[in-house]
Amino acid sequence: MKPEPVFPKYEGYLSDESHLPGRADAIVFPENAAELSEAMRQAARDGTRVTVQGARTGLAGGAVPQGGLIVSLTRMNEAPELAWSGACAHLHAQAGVTLEQIEAEAASCGLFFPPDPTEGTATIGGAYATGASGMGGLRFGRMSRFVEGLSWVTPPGEIWRVGRGEYRFDDTGCMLPDGRLLKGSLAGMGAGCDLIDFLCGSEGRLGVAADFRLRLLPEHAQRWGVVFFFPDDGAALAFARRLYGRLESQPEPLFACEYFNHCALGLIAAGGESGDPRAALPAFPKSARAALYAELRGDDAAALESMLMALLELLAGAGGSGEDTWAQNGPGVKKLRKMRHRLAEAIHSRPGAREGGMRLNACFSAAPERFAECLDAYRKGLAQSGLDGALYGHLFENRLHVSLHARGENERESCVELLRGFAGVAERFGGLRAPEYGEGKLPRPWDDTASRRRREERMRALAAFFDPSGLMGG
Ligand SMILES: Cc1cc2nc3c(=O)[nH]c(=O)nc-3n(C[C@H](O)[C@H](O)[C@H](O)COP(=O)(O)OP(=O)(O)OC[C@H]3O[C@@H](n4cnc5c(N)ncnc54)[C@H](O)[C@@H]3O)c2cc1C
Known part of the structure; x- marks a missing residue:
């Protein structure tokens, strides 16, 4: 397993579904946790920046490299294996296994994996790293609840084996597998929280998920x-x-x-x-x-x-x-x-920046008791702006997507203004812009809310703790 040049064979790996343009010097395709660890060690020795990629279906640009090395996990996709312990079914899957593969394997045994983000070609690693959710979130909550164990490769290349319940936060924090204390105040996690839930949603900034032990449930009749x-x-x-x-x-x-x-x-x-x-x-x-x-x-x-x-x-x-x-x-x-x-x-698939258009997508939450008012404000805002906006989403989870499409510079300004107003509405009604597809690298000129600044500050502090050389995330 050697890094290869990106051009010309792997040019497609320079972007994802956000269509943000990227650049990189080399790409490497590890096939298992040991090779992944070796690639990370080498990058750390060379001081090379690393961008982790799953299937590049991300909509926030998190997998788009901004120089350095791409670590693509698409070849870490051995057929997943089902194992039973008593009445409980678990699936062992490498990080590059797709959600479609997981669904098919589970269904063949009358089981299902409850988190159901709709893009079946996404990898389980990418879904975990973005905290992906689907319609089933209403009944089953966050996807990390269904992760029973994982192998985590740290930025310097160490492999941690983490089982659910083995690394929990107490009043001060969580003792990590490398013996360091991650303070609860830094992680934003309270006593009783699990390291597996904390690492979910870290978007390739704090390390790389190499493989998973997933909990499956019996399919309803x-x-x-x-x-x-x-x-x-x-x-x-x-x-x-x-x-x-x-x-x-x-x-x-x-x-x-x-x-x-x-x-x-x-x-x-x-x-x-x-x-x-x-x-x-x-x-x-x-x-x-x-x-x-x-x-x-x-x-x-x-x-x-x-x-x-x-x-x-x-x-x-x-x-x-x-x-x-x-x-x-x-x-x-x-x-x-x-x-x-x-x-x-x-x-x-609406025309993006390269075709002279611009897609502006956001997801907002609100406190349950203010949700109806919030939705009403978005509907009125859309109607007054005269812009054609799709409003859709998870009604009982109090989360809504807003999707605008600008056809030129003037419309772009109006869309940005409208979304800025919506972000303010969400904050006023006890919610925030929910980073549903991850924070990624996509510029969001309309979001200068306090909650965004807090999230960014926390991620910077966490990255400094996990990755002091600042190599992860491209
Ligand atoms: C048509 C369409 C529908 C979609 N529907 C949904 C939906 O219903 N719900 C939803 O949540 N999303 C949805 N998405 C967005 C996307 O599919 C998810 O964000 C998905 O989880 C990304 O997985 P991926 O393998 O493509 O990851 P990538 O796009 O390759 O990477 C995403 C991020 O995760 C990091 N990453 C990837 N793998 C790992 C790993 N093993 N360890 C650490 N970090 C890693 C990357 O660095 C990057 O920051 C949709 C996208 C499209 C195009």
């Missing part, structure tokens, strides 16, 4: 996917509020609940890049100006069906119509949930 369409956002939100009330007494079967405004529906209807006719959706109802996708999962078919009926009653009460509702069970669910991915594809 029954699934329903339902798309509810509404004549306006008000009706969609009225329905969501009723649903929320209902779920407080019966949260279990709801796996996902995603909202789409009219612009998002337009982008889905126009189609993403997949072009697979089997994935084609029927035409949306003509009157649809907003939609909610809800997914129910459970083992009791009768209980799910009665929940479905209850949802249709709530819908009628909120001014929606059962006739404009799509419901699928079993394999048909896959097609409906593709809606969300088609939207992401459509958004990220």
Whole structure:
């Protein structure tokens, strides 16, 4: 395993899905933790800057090198292996294994990996490093909860084997495998937190995940996917509020609940890049100006069906119509949930900087009790600006994506202003810009919020602790 020149064979490795341009002198493809450790040691000896790459599906530019060496983990992708301990199933996967591979391996044994970011070609290493999440986050929370163990290669090339529960923070901090104390105040972690959860989301700045032991769950016997369409956002939100009330007494079967405004529906209807006719959706109802996708999962078919009926009653009460509702069970669910991915594809295939356009994407959270006000402020802001913006996201997790597309310099300024206002709204309503796809290196001229500055300061201090030579992250 020797570093190779980037040009001409590996030119494509100079960017990712953010389309940020990059540069690098060399690239190396380790095939296991030992080779990865050796590559890191060599880089540390030479004082070479390192950028870690998974599948480069990242949208924030974290995998885009700014000089030095690219460490691509795409060849660390041996077939994942399933192991049982009693009734618990675990999957051993190298960092370069894709989410699709994991899903297929799990499904072949009637299991699933609950974190479900929609981009199946992403690697498990990249998903962990960005703290990726998907629709299942509503039921299952952060992806790191399903990581039971990992091998972590430090910036100087040491290999740590970390099992869940073995390295926990106490009142002062966490004693690391190298014997140093990572203070809880520096890490932002309280007593009881696990090192595995802390390292998740560190975006290749504090070290490299080499392989994982993942926890899988038994697949539910029954699934329903339902798309509810509404004549306006008000009706969609009225329905969501009723649903929320209902779920407080019966949260279990709801796996996902995603909202789409009219612009998002337009982008889905126009189609993403997949072009697979089997994935084609029927035409949306003509009157649809907003939609909610809800997914129910459970083992009791009768209980799910009665929940479905209850949802249709709530819908009628909120001014929606059962006739404009799509419901699928079993394999048909896959097609409906593709809606969300088609939207992401459509958004990220709109003309970018190289084609004279600009994509501006952000994700904002809000305190649960202020979420409706927050959403209302975004809707009004969009309407007043006259800009065409897609608003979509995880309704019950109080997180929303805003996706704007500028076609020229004037529109770009208006988009930046609008997003700056939205970032302020999120902070006022107890939330922040959620770094859903990671902080990466993408410039965000509209975000000068205090929460962003705090995050950056913390990451700089952590990088100085883990990587004093300052070689990681490109
Ligand atoms: C159409 C589309 C849909 C998407 N949908 C979602 C979604 O639903 N949810 C979501 O969260 N994201 C989504 N994404 C974004 C992207 O897929 C995720 O951020 C993904 O986790 C990145 O994985 P990757 O292997 O491509 O990593 P890369 O893009 O190669 O790297 C991402 C970051 O992780 C670091 N990194 C990579 N591997 C490692 C490692 N082993 N150890 C340490 N650091 C590492 C890199 O340095 C970089 O900072 C989507 C992207 C596209 C294009």
